[in-house]
Amino acid sequence: MIRVLLADDEAMIRAGVRAILNTDGGIEVVAEAADGREAIELTASHRPDVALLDIRMPRLDGLSAAAEIRREVPSTAVVILTTFDEDAYISRALSEGAAGFLLKAGDPRELVQGVRAVADGAAYLSPRVARHVIDELSGGGRMSRGAEARARTAELTERERDVLALVGSGLSNAEIAGRLYLVEGTVKSYVSAILNRLGMRNRVQAAILAYEAGLVEADV
Structure with a gap:
């Protein structure tokens, strides 16, 4: 069972999101918060697998709450659910x-897919957000960023680059294990080692680096 904390200052939005998540028998909303500070407190006490946070909330915004949750409860994956897709927020x-x-305006199925993906150790961006990221990477400075990314990934072993490429494709640890004929625990160790060696905080950052380094092609 995937345990989820839901944080949004609008009760009607929380009810709608909860209803969508409840359509999946493998997901359970274990706590709800109306502001960022409460989200941090409830995450610390309930230890959910996923914290689903709105950006604009009273007392503490969702982005600041996300940073604190990642510091205090690193086992909880954070997903931002918002109406805003500005580059600065992303x-x-x-x-x-x-x-x-x-994005709240996205297909409801994306919500369930996203929660399941991050709970399984993968990263998940809605298609519109992924397009923003890809467009930004394809803009000015791409060549210099690509050279830097290739230099950084050159320090990895061949197997680590294989794993990084599949992380960049959005695969979970279990999916990578199946693709590379490894056990899931070994893949988890590879991912941790890659993040540490590259100085990355999470799989999303690693996926972006993999794209910049040319290890994976965007198909969004």
Whole structure:
């Protein structure tokens, strides 16, 4: 069972999101928060697998809450669910360690897919958000960033680059294990080692680096 904390200052939004998640028998909403500070407190007490946070909330915004949750309860994956897809929000969310970024205007199935993906150790961006990221990477400075990314990934072993490429494709540890004929625990160790060697905070940042280094092609 995937245990989820839901944080949004609008009760009607929380009810709608909870209803969508309840359509999946493998997902359970274990706590709800109306502001960022409460989200941190409830995450610390309930230890959910996933914290689903809105950005604009009273007392503490969702992005600041995401950063604190990642510091205090690193076992909880953070997903941002918002109406806003501005580049500044996306960039800050990823830098604060969010494993997913979803839009409230998206297909409800994306919500369930995103929660399941991050709970399984993968990263998940809604298609519109992924397009923002890809467009930004394809803009000015791409060549210099690509050269830097290739230099950084050159320090990895061949197997680590294989794993990184599949992380960049959005695969979970279990899916990578099946693709590379490894046990899941070995893949988890590879991913941890890659993040440590590259100085990355999460799989989303690693996926972006894999794209910049040319290890994976965007198909969004």
